[in-house]
Amino acid sequence: MPHIRQLSMLALATALAFPVQAQEAPVAGASEAATDDIIVSARRRNESLMEVPISVTAVSGASLEAQGAPDITALQQQAPNMTTAVARGSNSTLIAFIRGVGQQDPLWGFEPGVGLYVDDIYMARPQGAVLDIFDVERIEVLRGPQGTLYGRNTIGGAIKYVTKRLGNEFGGRVKATYGSYNQIDLSGTVAVPLGANFAVGAGLLWSQRDGYGKNLTTGVDQYDKDVLAGRLSAEFDNGDVFVRVAADRTEDRSNPRHGTRLQGNGGVAIYEPTDSVYDTRAGIGDDNKVVTQGVSLTGEIGLGDGFTLKSITAYRDGYTDTLIDFDNTPGPILDIPARYKDWQLTQEVQLLVEKERFQGVFGAFYLEGRASGAFDTVVGLANLSIYTGGNVKTKSIAFFGDASYDLTDQFKISAGLRWTQDEKEGTVLRQQYLGIRSPEFGNPSAIFLATRSDYTNDRTFKKLTPRVSLSYQPDQDLNFYASWGRGFKSGGFDMRGDVVATPTTVNGSVGASCSAKPSVAKSGEASPV
Numbered sequence: 001m002p003h004i005r006q007l008s009m010l011a012l013a014t015a016l017a018f019p020v021q022a023q024e025a026p027v028a029g030a031s032e033a034a035t036d037d038i039i040v041s042a043r044r045r046n047e048s049l050m051e052v053p054i055s056v057t058a059v060s061g062a063s064l065e066a067q068g069a070p071d072i073t074a075l076q077q078q079a080p081n082m083t084t085a086v087a088r089g090s091n092s093t094l095i096a097f098i099r100g101v102g103q104q105d106p107l108w109g110f111e112p113g114v115g116l117y118v119d120d121i122y123m124a125r126p127q128g129a130v131l132d133i134f135d136v137e138r139i140e141v142l143r144g145p146q147g148t149l150y151g152r153n154t155i156g157g158a159i160k161y162v163t164k165r166l167g168n169e170f171g172g173r174v175k176a177t178y179g180s181y182n183q184i185d186l187s188g189t190v191a192v193p194l195g196a197n198f199a200v201g202a203g204l205l206w207s208q209r210d211g212y213g214k215n216l217t218t219g220v221d222q223y224d225k226d227v228l229a230g231r232l233s234a235e236f237d238n239g240d241v242f243v244r245v246a247a248d249r250t251e252d253r254s255n256p257r258h259g260t261r262l263q264g265n266g267g268v269a270i271y272e273p274t275d276s277v278y279d280t281r282a283g284i285g286d287d288n289k290v291v292t293q294g295v296s297l298t299g300e301i302g303l304g305d306g307f308t309l310k311s312i313t314a315y316r317d318g319y320t321d322t323l324i325d326f327d328n329t330p331g332p333i334l335d336i337p338a339r340y341k342d343w344q345l346t347q348e349v350q351l352l353v354e355k356e357r358f359q360g361v362f363g364a365f366y367l368e369g370r371a372s373g374a375f376d377t378v379v380g381l382a383n384l385s386i387y388t389g390g391n392v393k394t395k396s397i398a399f400f401g402d403a404s405y406d407l408t409d410q411f412k413i414s415a416g417l418r419w420t421q422d423e424k425e426g427t428v429l430r431q432q433y434l435g436i437r438s439p440e441f442g443n444p445s446a447i448f449l450a451t452r453s454d455y456t457n458d459r460t461f462k463k464l465t466p467r468v469s470l471s472y473q474p475d476q477d478l479n480f481y482a483s484w485g486r487g488f489k490s491g492g493f494d495m496r497g498d499v500v501a502t503p504t505t506v507n508g509s510v511g512a513s514c515s516a517k518p519s520v521a522k523s524g525e526a527s528p529v
Contacts, residue, residue: 040140041160043402043414044120044149044361045352053414053469053481055143057082061136061164070185070207071132072139072159079141082157086130088259090322091225092252092290094129098143101156108340108371109392109426109495115146115154118161119246121296121314124153124369124394125342128250128292128318132229134187135203137164145487147465148416151365151398155487165244166191166199166235183209183225197238203231213278215258217330220286223278226253242300249293256323258282270329282325284335292318308352310363317343320373332380337441344369353403360403367396373495376441385446387438390428390495397421402467410474416467425458426493426508453499455506461490 038049042056049058057079064074072094073084083102087093093106096114103112106126116123123129139161146154172190177183189203206228211221233246258280265271270281294316301309320340327333350363372391379385402416430453431438435446465488471481497505 040138041120041162042140042142042149043404044350045354045359047359050476050479051412051471051473053412053471053479053483054146057141057143058138059141060138061133064133064136064139069133071130072161073130074133075139075141075159079143081143082141084159086257087126088257088324090127090252090257090288090290090320091227091254092128092130092250092292093320094126096126096156096159098141098157106340107495108342108373109390109428109493111153111489111492113153113489114156115150115152115158116161117150117158119163119244119296119298120160120312120348121294121316122151122344122346122367123316124344124367125318125340125371127320127340127342128252128290131161131250132205132207132227134205134229135163135189135231137162145465145485147420147463147487148400148418148467148485149361149402151400151418151465151488152396152420152422153489155489163231165237166193166201166233168193168196168199168237179209181210181212183207198234198236200234201232205229211255211278213276213280215255215280215282215286216274217281217283218286220255222255222280223257224255227251228253240302242298244298245296246298247293247295250291252288252290254288255286256282256284256288256325258284258325259328261328270331280325280328281330282328283330284323284325284332284337286323287321288323289321290318291320292316306354308354310350310352312346312348312350314346315344317341332378332436335378335380336375337378337437338373338375340371340373342369342371357406358403360401362401362403363399365396365398365400367394369394374440376438378437380436383434383436384449385433385435385438385441385443386452387431387433387440388429388495389440390426390493392427392492393425395423396490410472412471412473414467414469414471418465420461420463420465420488420490422461422490423458424461424490424492424508425456427456428453428493428495428497430454430496430498452501453497453505455499457493457506457508459491459493459508463488463490 038058039046040049040058042052042054059078076082076084081099083097085095087095087106096102098114101113103110112126116129142158146158150158174188177185185207187205191199191201193199209225211224213222215222229250231248236243260274260277260280296314299311322338324336346367348365350361353360370393374389377386398420400418404414406412431451432449433446434449435443437443438446465486467485469481469483473479491509493508
């Protein structure tokens with residue numbers, strides 16, 4: 001991607017109120033206490049980064065904003081052993097790898113290997129997961145298996161996106177930037193107290209950019225951007241009770257991000273490489289839309305004597321309509337029109353314990369969701385289309401506990417255990433048609449040839465994922481620790497599986513687990529796992 005210089009034409013950090021603007025941008029860290037400690041919630045409770053026996057990188061929202069980071073894919077420049085990128089097709093589908101572990105294919109039958117959390121709410125699908133940097137307090141990157149504290153699909157690690165609390169003072173800000181390719185980013189946040197303990201807030205982001213490439217077949221921009229995101233929240237906080245109700249929606253109408261040919265084929269112009277790698281000759285079309293939205297309710301109640309009860313309830317859904325042109329020529333040599341749809345309901349309950357020498361979190365987690373979709377594999381030279389459609393229904397339940405005990409002021413031991421059960425039901429339909437596209441994708445004249453897969457099956461997966469660590473902190477600026485842990489990713493059903501060719505595909509896959517080898521590291525630095 002070419003370097004895009006953003007020129008701050010308007011940085012109306014003006015202010016609706018000084019308290020919101022009076023923060024000094026911290027170094028590449030998270031929220032900081034008066035002692036300049038970086039405070040993170042990597043172990044599901046707030047504590048100093050120096051004391052956390054987990055390989056964590058914490059980056060403040062102010063630091064990312066000062067660096068001009070457009071979205072969370074910029075994290076790969078901050079966190080070692082991490083790759084974050086936008087998947088083919090849209091500007092908002094996330095492909096994330098940590099220490100080489102992740103999931104390349106965003107198809108609904110597969111799940112990511114790096115977990116994404118927004119205010120402790122699990123984002124099960126990668127569509128719409130490329131979050132823009134606005135209204136964010138910090139982002140934490142946890143490297144290595146996080147199966148005990150974060151559960152399923154964190155065999156590579158986890159990314160935590162933490163938004164700001166509203167507080168009890170009226171404030172807000174507006175920011176506008178203009179850059180190359182007519183890039184315009186407008187964002188604004190506002191917090192309005194409606195009493196001593198109650199406040200409402202809103203955030204809005206609109207980002208658009210002309211493409212730095214062209215579709216030479218259709219004439220439209222390539223690698224453009226057209227994203228609108230908003231968030232509403234209301235909070236009650238009297239010191240002993242905290243309640244937040246939040247709703248968000250992101251809509252991405254950017255054109256598909258088609259590829260280009262790197263080698264020619266026969267000297268014919270339409271098969272030759274383009275002058276720019278950002279240009280394409282794709283002929284499948286340029287319609288693309290990704291919508292994700294959700295609502296959540298978070299509550300915390302102080303029970304006294306170091307105990308806090310926390311509940312996190314959330315519902316999310318999303319829809320994707322996209323086009324992928326694999327041959328990148330005007331003809332339908334290998335085209336994939338596709339659509340995805342998903343919803344999820346999650347509930348988590350935690351009991352947080354904070355004693356003089358004992359700290360811990362104990363809880364239960366429940367997820368119910370459905371991911372579905374359909375796509376055509378159009379092989380134009382054979383006048384053949386293969387329709388694939390289906391869904392995966394998931395129910396997941398887990399119980400977990402993780403605790404630390406200070407053996408002395410310098411030596412601390414930490415251990416945890418999580419039990420997870422995933423129930424999955426997969427439905428797969430694959431059919432062959434004579435013609436360009438199937439009836440499901442706009443060709444009612446296509447001639448049905450054969451059914452290759454048509455089944456529904458279910459599987460149950462169970463796993464224990466432990467974690468243990470021992471740390472030694474000789475002084476307040478240095479902490480050594482040794483740790484070991486496991487992660488878990490349940491199996492599923494391959495939407496592309498052909499029952500005629502491979503009958504065993506109806507049984508699904510067995511899943512995967514991942515262990516972090518015993519390691520020694522310093523807090524805040526990457527361990528050698």
